[in-house]
Amino acid sequence: MRKTKFWLASLLATLLIVAAAPSLRAQGTGKIHGHVQDPLGIAVANVQVQLSTDGGQTAKYTFTTDANGDYKGDGIAPGSYTVTVVNSDKKTVDQFRDVKVVAGADTLQDFDMSRPDYIAKMSPDEKKAYEAAKAKNAEVNKENFQIKNLNADLIKARQDNETKNYADADALMTRDTTAKPDEALLWVELGRAQYGEKKLDDAITSLKKAIDLDAARKKPRPDVEASAYDTLGEILAVQGKVPDSQAAYESAVKLDPKNAALYYGNEAIMMDRSGNIDATVAAADKAIAADPTKPIPYYLKGKALINKATVDPKTQKIVAPPGCAEAYEKYLELDPNGQFANDAKSILAEMGTTVQTKYKAGKKS
Secondary structure, X not given: OXXXXXXXXXXXXXXXXXXXXXXXXXXXXXXXXXXXXXOOOOEOOOOEEEEEOOOOOOOOEEEEOOOOOEEEEEEEOOEEEEEEEEOOOOOEEEEEEEEEEOOOOEEEOOEEOOOHHHHHOOOHHHHHHHHHHHHHXXXXXXXXXXXXXXXXXXXXHHHHHHOOOHHHHHHHHHHHHHHOOOOHHHHHHHHHHHHHOXXXXXXXXXXXXXXXXXXXXXXXXXXXXXXXXXXXXXHHHHOOOHHHHHHHHHHHHHHOHHHHHHHHHHHHHHHHHOOOHHHHHHHHHHHHHHOOOOHHHHHHHHHHHHHHOEEOOOOXXXXXXXXXXXXXXXXXXXXXXXXXXXXXXXXXXXXXXXXXXXXXXXXXX
């Protein structure tokens, strides 16, 4: 019985040792990690980091940097290694000797090639190329910083124009167009601010500048030019230059046809404000053709045509020209509770047209 117990105890001890072996081996290895960046401080992706015990001649372990220039590896036998970064041609790019890997620990070994001792070891040609790249990189960083600031200013100027803080928008865009005079977007926003301040001639100059600058780009931005023409059309209408205003709106549509309804709708509004009946009807018809779901052009068309109405001497009712009543009715159909609904109903009533008590609501502009 004693021999049997002894034999079982020995077998159990052996099994425990075998079962524990993998864990013990895992605890006997170390890890390494780090970051690789070039002399300009840019992360280097997809390069190999090799560990060797013969001064970099033979790679015992190899790891690859990720998209961020980081690498990591485990299962490394404890010891002293030469850690080397090699390029795609397997040539040494950077190297550190006597890097200690300790069991159960994670060794950090970065490769920062912008360090002074690395730069000092460059050949004259390498150093010349490095200095040129460094200067270009600094210029790019400076330009990116400027663009970031200009974008922030542009957002602020747009907000100021929306809230009618035209003087603030003018000051901001005047400064920025001085700093970067070749950016059309800045001139567009400056023109809008000047228009808000009633500096009409200055606004026209700024908007035309924006159009010319963008047209001269290798890749013009039609929406930017169209936006400038849209504002230009409004200013020219205010000045009473109807043909020039109409031409500006046509240019906006030609450049950005997907927003034709918007530009023709704005034209109809400005022609109505200038009191030009025929121009209002023409612009409204174009806006309706571009998007028949917008109510305002129908109202403007009806409002313009009613000016050509006569009064029947027998019935004393308004006799409107063709299309007038239909325009008012369509407006009410699309926007039965719109801001001009009462006016439209009143005019239709004076015409003797039966006004519907309930119109089917459509899409609002």
